[in-house]
Amino acid sequence: MISNFEFSNPVKISFGKGSIARLSALVPEKSSVLIIYGGGSIKKNGIYDQVLEALKGFHISEFSGIEANPHYETCMKAVELVKEKHINFLLAVGGGSVIDATKFIAVSSFFEGDPWNILAKGSSVSKALPLGVVLTLPATGSEMNERAVISRVSTKQKLNFSTPVVFPKFSILDPEVTYSLPLRQVANGVVDSFIHVVEQYLTYPVNAKVQDAFAEGLMKVIHDEGLKVLTNPHDYDIRANLMWAATNALNVWIGQGVPQDWSSHRMGYPLTAQFGLDHAQTLAVLLPGVMTYMFKDKQIKLAQMGEVVFHITEGREEERAHQTIVATEAFFKQMGLKTRLSEYGITSDDLDALTTPIDKLGWKLGEHHNIDSSTAKEIMMLRI
């Protein structure tokens, strides 16, 4: 049975070629805008110039240097700037890291006390600076959801928070801005968004036909177009389909009313915090482990997924489910990602350190809440 749910998603999407010019209409008049971005690639590929051109007449400040897996420490510096410059609108120009950082800056600018508690203690927030997005890397879905993940360098922690007040007011999705992305980032985005769908789908059947159909459609699109983009990086349609699919993969619409399993995501956080793996790299390694270890729980949906995404139609359900795991790992390899911990120099000696954070946070992961630190260790052992 589909569970009860209550949800809305008010983000305005402005999609298509040249849509950065829409900023002039989408940012509230007379705003004092802080443009937040990463390492400066937007200055090389022309996006920065397009943004400034569209925002002529607004009062503009800038904050650059948001890292991949954005740092709490960096966000706190931006909060100081927000207060100093009396900023009243934040514009994230970047991918998931920049958007997530902007969300955290948005709530921290009003939070009384240490904003780290929003992440570490789940302190509630009721107010945030309004924010908009110019998306440069389709992957995380952060442009159309109310979530963010932040890392703290000093303690090697990576934590998430979620609140409706950080829904972007708008997100601009121009597929052409993705032409210049490095291949590694494109491949990471494909794998990340594919796995977002898997995490809202690959549990047990509850007869949620619409949610299943949408999830299966997205997995198929991301798989098919993901393989094509490697050899056709300047094809508008492929880029447009991947961009729109990635947004729909985590605007939290396909997951309403169905069981979910975010264990690969959560188990992956320490791999990033302790070993510096890209977020998508952690997922490509761990998801096949979760699929294998939890095989019995996921067998029906694995077979269903295999038929739609990989055209696996021969054999008994169990065999088809196994073939789906093989095909999934092969897909990640085709996209150029590694799928074993050992390929990153991680050995069984590292697993205690990688799984103790799960204990500390008291997490019981998976759709049946039965993955604790010792189960996580066994899953990781399968991926050495």
Added chain:
Amino acid sequence: MISNFEFSNPVKISFGKGSIARLSALVPEKSSVLIIYGGGSIKKNGIYDQVLEALKGFHISEFSGIEANPHYETCMKAVELVKEKHINFLLAVGGGSVIDATKFIAVSSFFEGDPWNILAKGSSVSKALPLGVVLTLPATGSEMNERAVISRVSTKQKLNFSTPVVFPKFSILDPEVTYSLPLRQVANGVVDSFIHVVEQYLTYPVNAKVQDAFAEGLMKVIHDEGLKVLTNPHDYDIRANLMWAATNALNVWIGQGVPQDWSSHRMGYPLTAQFGLDHAQTLAVLLPGVMTYMFKDKQIKLAQMGEVVFHITEGREEERAHQTIVATEAFFKQMGLKTRLSEYGITSDDLDALTTPIDKLGWKLGEHHNIDSSTAKEIMMLRI
């Protein structure tokens, strides 16, 4: 190529068993609420009692008697009541007709001049009373969009309008309230929502993979569950899937960036206004005509639709496309709907009167804007 688009949909959905009780939290505190409903079936099936129970403590007024294909004249009476009772929140309890009427009442309550101009002249509106919905009949998608269709008895006209200010603040979707619906209404809802998807899908391919996948998924769900509901009217999952599919069929999400063809809808309006056919009945008659007359334009998508929805995989594309038309008409018949004008006593002598409104309104229908009144007449001739 996918066209540029800009869109948001802020409607909060509260879905599931018992969700009418959520009214007490969803209606703004201290509101003076006008409950708007139809012929009184909600008093027989217990929905009315659930609504009143949930709204204890609010100041409540009522307006009943909204017709199928809601009348302008009736809406104007409700507007008088709104002003007299100082209503500041409208609650539609019903299906598409009640919701559409409520939207028109919401804008007419603030409109200066004759509100008919909103429909007849497309007069712009910038303000509406806030409204919420308790959905009793899944069909039109009105619970999650910004559109409404209103009929004027005195002139036998049926016209639509659309404005973001009439997006419901929330819509409550409890599948259990649909158990008691008469079979004819259930079947109408299935056909109506199926055709909503067709109208956003069955044009020419633009390589919009996500939009296509979502549309195909919805058509398949509505087709499969629609046939099941006839013999399993009290199956929660079937009702839940149909309800959620119908909302997604016209929350205008699947149609972003793709060509659309609403000609069956528009050509059907005079059939309702002049001959009293249910909205879905008009569609079941006309859609096969549009498919046949516009065959060459729609052949590729017809074949694509046939494969996913009806498992038509044998033969050349043209043959598969033809089989899809046959299967679509057969589906409507299986749902108990007539598919010929003559079955309603309409003859070729009536076609001039049925198509002149298209001329009067200057409509050029279809994805290529090439269906005028004479083409419409030829299409209808195919359906005698």
